[in-house]
Amino acid sequence: MSVQRVGVVVHGGRPGAVAAADVVRRWCERHEVGCVAIDVWGEGEQRRDAREEVDAAGSPDLIVTLGGDGTFLRGARLAAQNDALVLGVDLGTLGFLTEVPADDVECALDTIHRGHVDVETRLMLTMRASCPLELPEGMETLLRYGRGPALPPPPVRPECAVARDWGVALNVTALNDIVLEKLARDRQVALGVYLAGRLLASYSADAVLVATPTGSTAYSFAAGGPVISPRAEAIIFTPVAPHMTFNRSVVAAPDEAVALRVLRHSGRAAVSVDGQLRGVLGPGDWIGVYAAPQRLRVVRLGPTDFYGRLRERMRLTDAPAAVDTDVTPMWPHTTPAPDDLAHLRLPPLPADVD
Ligand SMILES: NC(=O)c1ccc[n+]([C@@H]2O[C@H](COP(=O)([O-])OP(=O)(O)OC[C@H]3O[C@@H](n4cnc5c(N)ncnc54)[C@H](O)[C@@H]3O)[C@@H](O)[C@H]2O)c1
Numbered sequence: 038m039s040v041q042r043v044g045v046v047v048h049g050g051r052p053g054a055v056a057a058a059d060v061v062r063r064w065c066e067r068h069e070v071g072c073v074a075i076d077v078w079g080e081g082e083q084r085r086d087a088r089e090e091v092d093a094a095g096s097p098d099l100i101v102t103l104g105g106d107g108t109f110l111r112g113a114r115l116a117a118q119n120d121a122l123v124l125g126v127d128l129g130t131l132g133f134l135t136e137v138p139a140d141d142v143e144c145a146l147d148t149i150h151r152g153h154v155d156v157e158t159r160l161m162l163t164m165r166a167s168c169p170l171e172l173p174e175g176m177e178t179l180l181r182y183g184r185g186p187a188l189p190p191p192p193v194r195p196e197c198a199v200a201r202d203w204g205v206a207l208n209v210t211a212l213n214d215i216v217l218e219k220l221a222r223d224r225q226v227a228l229g230v231y232l233a234g235r236l237l238a239s240y241s242a243d244a245v246l247v248a249t250p251t252g253s254t255a256y257s258f259a260a261g262g263p264v265i266s267p268r269a270e271a272i273i274f275t276p277v278a279p280h281m282t283f284n285r286s287v288v289a290a291p292d293e294a295v296a297l298r299v300l301r302h303s304g305r306a307a308v309s310v311d312g313q314l315r316g317v318l319g320p321g322d323w324i325g326v327y328a329a330p331q332r333l334r335v336v337r338l339g340p341t342d343f344y345g346r347l348r349e350r351m352r353l354t355d356a357p358a359a360v361d362t363d364v365t366p367m368w369p370h371t372t373p374a375p376d377d378l379a380h381l382r383l384p385p386l387p388a389d390v391d
């Protein structure tokens with residue numbers, strides 16, 4: 038695939054990211070490829086929903102993010118809207134989602150332009166709600182204090198309108214997670230949690246969240262949820278500080294929806310999508326979270342080493358009694374794999390590891 042138009046999402050507060058954006062712009066000029074800077078977070082401006090943002094940018098077919106995981110999530114939201122490829126350049130703190138170091142950005146663009154890339158697809162979430170979402174007056178001001186303006190409420194998909202009891206379909210995609218959390222710090226949320234349409238249990242908690250396998254290493258991980266390979270197809274439900282004995286995550290199949298209903302006596306609940314506040318629910322309101330029909334298409338320049346990255350970036354520590362200096366991979370596969378292993382994804386050669 039040759040690239041027609043690149044959309045650049047840059048962490049404007051980081052000089053290294055701004056300099057790397059310049060490198061991308063010059064590469065585009067040299068290759069006569071359109072290039073547009075997408076300032077998803079222009080200070081003082083009204084933010085746009087993903088459709089408006091992508092249209093204004095002239096429908097790029099490649100989104101390059103220059104920043105950390107937050108910047109990647111902002112770019113992924115736009116790429117998902119246009120079925121564009123997304124390349125994450127690592128200029129952040131943790132860099133769990135990003136793919137290439139800043140020094141390799143030109144080389145990465147050359148490779149993509151020649152069509153020599155692997156495209157990894159990632160499951161994303163979308164949702165329906167009992168009513169369109171909105172932010173109460175005054176919240177916008179609070180949000181600006183933290184991280185700049187809020188996104189507008191998610192647009193309703195009119196093409197998905199049916200009978201009222203199915204609620205409204207919202208034009209949102211989450212690569213990590215959709216979170217329902219208490220709005221007031223002193224009032225838990227009380228929720229009925231339904232899996233595949235059946236009540237699992239009623240929860241009183243600080244928050245509950247629905248995560249993708251990609252998001253299993255983000256908030257869900259912090260709340261004690263399982264780590265799931267991003268290549269797996271699953272939907273994870275994780276409660277955060279539930280005041281009850283059943284506090285486990287439940288891993289559902291990708292065609293099973295997770296519905297969250299705010300109970301009558303509950304405090305109000307904030308809905309966040311990949312860390313962005315998108316609405317507030319009151320008693321009686323509900324959201325249904327399910328796998329989006331489209332997958333995110335992420336550029337991979339080499340074999341992914343998810344577990345190596347997990348060990349390194351999360352700084353996993355070994356049991357003191359089990360520390361061993363031998364880190365030779367199991368099955369280094371310097372010779373072809375035996376027949377009984379031929380169908381497996383085997384560890385990448387050390388030279389190929391990102
Ligand atoms: N207690 C928590 O850990 C907590 C609380 C709120 C939100 N979050 C997460 O933050 C995400 C938004 O990220 P942000 O960078 O915009 O906000 P942020 O700056 O608050 O980032 C939270 C941290 O999570 C990391 N992160 C993000 N996605 C990840 C992933 N898939 N795997 C591993 N680490 C990941 C980021 O690098 C950062 O260190 C949300 O989707 C949510 O999962 C985490």
Ligand SMILES: Nc1ncnc2c1ncn2[C@@H]1O[C@H](COP(=O)(O)OP(=O)(O)OP(=O)(O)O)[C@@H](O)[C@H]1O
Nearest residue numbers: 047048049050078104105106107108129130131184
């Ligand atoms: N384009 C931008 N311009 C100015 N400030 C920004 C921009 N993007 C993010 N910031 C600010 O930088 C801080 C970190 O943002 P964010 O966590 O989203 O970055 P990130 O890309 O995930 O990098 P990191 O890995 O360091 O967290 C936030 O306070 C945010 O407001």
